[in-house]
Amino acid sequence: MTHAIPPRVVIYVKDVENITGLKNRTARRFLQKVKEHLGKADLELVTVQDFCKVTSIPEDVVRSYLVD
Numbered sequence: 703m704t705h706a707i708p709p710r711v712v713i714y715v716k717d718v719e720n721i722t723g724l725k726n727r728t729a730r731r732f733l734q735k736v737k738e739h740l741g742k743a744d745l746e747l748v749t750v751q752d753f754c755k756v757t758s759i760p761e762d763v764v765r766s767y768l769v770d
Contacts (some may be wrong), residue, residue: 711749713764721767736748
């Protein structure tokens with residue numbers, strides 16, 4: 703019996719780089735701005751849904767850029 707691996711839920715800096723074309727440091731700042739906009743603490747993670755809500759990028763587009 704095999705279990706399917708569920709799709710990734712969290713957005714990382716490398717994902718922001720791939721989606722936006724930003725360089726690493728700028729992508730880190732951007733992800734931090736997303737956290738601030740959402741009122742998340744430093745240790746809280748940004749989900750795909752959070753990222754899509756803030757950037758207005760459709761979820762299917764974001765998921766197509768996610769790095770495994």
